[in-house]
Amino acid sequence: MATKKYSDSFSFLPQGGIVQDFKVGGTNIVLGFPSAESYKTKHSPFFGETIGRVANRISGAKINSLNGKSYPLAVNNGPNTLHGGVKGWGKVDFEGPKDVERNGKEAVLFTYLSKDGDEGFPGTVEFKLWYTPSVEKDESGIEKTSLEIEYEVELVGDEVEET
Template sequence: MSSAKKASDAFKFLPQGALIQEFLLGTQNIVLSFPSPASYKSPRNPFFGENIGRLANRVSGARINNLNGKSYDLAANNGPNSLHGGKEGWGKKDFEGPETVERGGREAMLWKYLSKDGEEGYPGTVELRLWYFMGVEKEGGVEKTSLEIEYEVELVGDEVGETVVGVTNHSYFNISDGPTLEGTVVNLATNLHQVTDAHDIPTGAIEPFPGMPANEDFTLGAKEPDPDHCFILNSDPATVKIDTRQEPMQRMISLYHPGSKIHFETLSTEPAFQFYTGMGIDVPEMDGMPARGPRSGMCIEASRYVNAVNEEKLRHMVVLKKGEKFGSRTIYRGWKD
């Protein structure tokens, strides 16, 4: 069996949001999922596996304050804020594909989505191209299964001269041998995070997150620590480009669970990542699956800074102009002892 074939056996995807339905390490699916595509349409689904856009994370006041010399109102679907592209962001849309292609000398699975001008309040028609690269590599005698995600977005319409883009994957990972994250050993590449206000919007301060050291192991308990914050790898925002694909691939987080003996890591070219330990998960028993509750999975969302569009010193990292490309690359990699 070829390594490419073996790698593809570890993954399943669905057209809705080109979402990740299955990421197998041995016989364990380490992403939270539903067996039936129909269940992903449930309002109780907290973005399982979805690719998020047009603009991931929160936009303050559900409003883009200054773009094309005007303001744009977005759907408020997270208190006063707009979250993950609005009420029906890209994760809720059926993508075109998949198509097997060669890219950079490697086999990839290509998905596309055309987002029309005005969709969820966002200006300009843009096309998203998403490539999945599935791999199995042997390293020191250990077989590691990986999924690389490459995003590329272009403003293809002539309606406006600029728009905003920020794309990420919203898979929930659980590498434990139980229903929650408890006992998972975490090692963060950074503990610097965007401090947020009562509405989860960054205040502008960047500080170490309490109780979670950088580059040291700590263990998730039943309820603590409980982050849902954006952690900063590149603390010089002026250097962040709209296309980060040529930046070095940096480790964001490493995980291990002594019960399952599973290791997992995320690497990316992106300057930041939202780390969420799933305290708000509330999925009832459905589709033959047991209920999924608080801390049944964690998200590691490689991204730009939160609410960058409304901050003058940050907006360049999400404002996409005609003729430019938004781009990023992220790798999820797992293996067992």
Template sequence: MEKPALRRFRKAVFGQTADGKTAHLFTLTNAHGMVVKVSDFGGIITSIRVPDRNNQPGDVVLGFDSLSRYLSGQPYLGALLGRYGSFIGNGRFSIDGKDYPLATNAGTNHLHGGRSGFDKKLWQAEEVRSGKKEAVLRLTYTSADGEEGFPGRLDCRVTYTLTDQNELRIDYEARTDQKTHVNLTHHNYFDLSAGKNPTILSHEIWINADHYVVMDPKMVPTGELREVKNTPLDFTKATAIGSRIDQLPGAYDHNYQLNRSPGHAIQLAATAYEPGSGRYLAVFTTEPGLELATANWLNGTLRGKENRIYAKQSGFLLYPQHLPDSPNQPTFPSTLLKPGEVYHQTTIYQFSVKSARVNR
């Protein structure tokens, strides 16, 4: 008897937005049992299920089972961030001598797209069929000129591809009709133990970076890139998150400038390994920076999937992006997009299992 054909792509109603529109949840599946769920509301990745070393599946990202929980206020769990992920200092930048004040939603700063960023928009969704045996979801959204203070109409396309190599590839594209700044990324909270451990402190992290971005007390970059050597921020060798976290006044919430080799568009940026499950995550990106954060702001008031309480440091973030406040930092790689150009960013989350500690 023949096995039934694998359903790689499914669509279901996820809930109603505040203005009564219907949001959907798309389930992507590959031949090895990896499952990724993405909503057209905010491009949110609600779930990633991958096997451990005993081939037992587990959900390795924090999130909720219903749209209503995402709408009720939460710290960007699994969200697609834009137009600008991370901080823009003092909520403003200038282009060709013209000043653009932005929506401020983090003190005096602009954060993750403002008060109503891309994570709060309902995107147009479609399944993309190709000759490859892959599940592909494409989301599109047009950001109007002046939205959250940004100049120019911005046409965005984000494509999620689940491969049979247990890779989730996210391709971001954008085009504008005026000069503007763009920095798109995803804000996934990982826990490779799939909830077996109360915190992520035992995860071993490696980051391909010799320098990090120095921030002032208002979370605005000073413009300095400081060496990680001989500091708790040094992950150039795989190190448990919890081994030095007490040496930092606010735990980890830092942006790194990645080491990049000329001639290679997409490169390995970071890895994470969870000893108990054997799950191993490799992050590849085209971007110049990477944020490491240990969800220090979670305080046990959020209850997520399978009724799990999300307490402090119950997830970690490794998301590639341009450096924070790049529009106001002339020495940082530019985020300026001009008419006729195409913004493109690719990030790959590759999952596997290892039998023992990985040393780099």
């Protein structure tokens, strides 16, 4: 699992689009593990991960009625589904990072295709995640470090009409 560094202030992992480093004044302000491998081998409490398909719990790990159908989901929190299931998006490797331009700025793009039935969820969805990091100095010379995060999810695939 390769780490993508953006200047000395930011680094990202393909697993779950994790923000591994976000340094302000040379200090990493992200709560997480020191190595990429630790995110796979330790029980991570969702440090820096992209949460998906849903954030929080779905009671009873079931979508009771969507277009007249019920969908049992992966159980991972007592009788419930938490943060997208056993694997969720935070535990899968996204495509990327890819250097792109977004809104006139340098950005990093991750993509993921979550297929119909992934963790029990209906419909195939295409997910895009952009990180637009910047380190700038204001007119008084004070350095400002920021990270803009954008998410886009689109329902795609043959089952769109059914979902």
